Amino acid sequence: MSLKFYFENIKPKNVIVWITGKFNLFHDGHYELFKKSIEDLSHLDPKFYLGSTNQKYITNEDKQKFIDAYGLKFKVVPTGGQPKSILKYLNLSEDNSNVIFPVSTKDKNDPSKKYLWNEKWFKQYKKGMSIEPFSSGIAYRFEIPTVKTEGGEDISSSWIRKVLASDISEDEKKNKIKSVMKIADKPEIWKIIKKVEDNLNENI
DSSP states (O other): OOHHHHHHTOOOSEEEEEEEEOOSSOOHHHHHHHHHHHHHHGGGOOEEEEEEOOOSSSOHHHHHHHHHHTTOOOEEESOOOOHHHHHHHTTOOGGGEEEEEEEEGGGGGOTTTGGGGOTTTEEEOOTTOOOOOGGGSOEEEEEEOOOBOTTSOBOOHHHHHHHHHSSSOHHHHHHHHHTTOTTTTSHHHHHHHHHHHHHHHHTO
8 A cells, every 4th residue: 555545545534614703793704704614615524613702792592593594504512712622522532533714814813813823733724635633733724715895894793783882773773784694684683683782782
């Protein structure tokens, strides 16, 4: 057996696609990140997770409702973490598993996610490349271009919360939010958005 054949056939049994963050609130920019991850990584037969690191404005149960409303096959779990702790949380062996972290290119400037650009520990994943088990000490970063608003701004959850906390009319709020969250019209989703608005108003 050639070494080339041997190394090409060392493949992780369990591939985890893990997107970590606050997601307060979930919007079309997040959706594009998740959709692109599914499109470009499904050939690896992975399990998809959203690692929720914060429930200040919205519960993980409500985040799952957003994910489901967008038609995404991600499961929300209450943890962030590094690859080792993620595999431990999922009760998976490092020897036959690996983790791919899809990230928006703007996250390179986010101090909480800067570790993903440490080339010593994170290889940049490119569509179609083979991956190694994590026991090699390697995890993967999958970069996806940042989605922007029609006005050329980065879409952000904080922008949505600022709209909710503003003095504009209900219809104006809804139209602004719909411009960056295509599922906002769904009654169950708008009900959650209104809960966030009430929470913001209580803390002003």
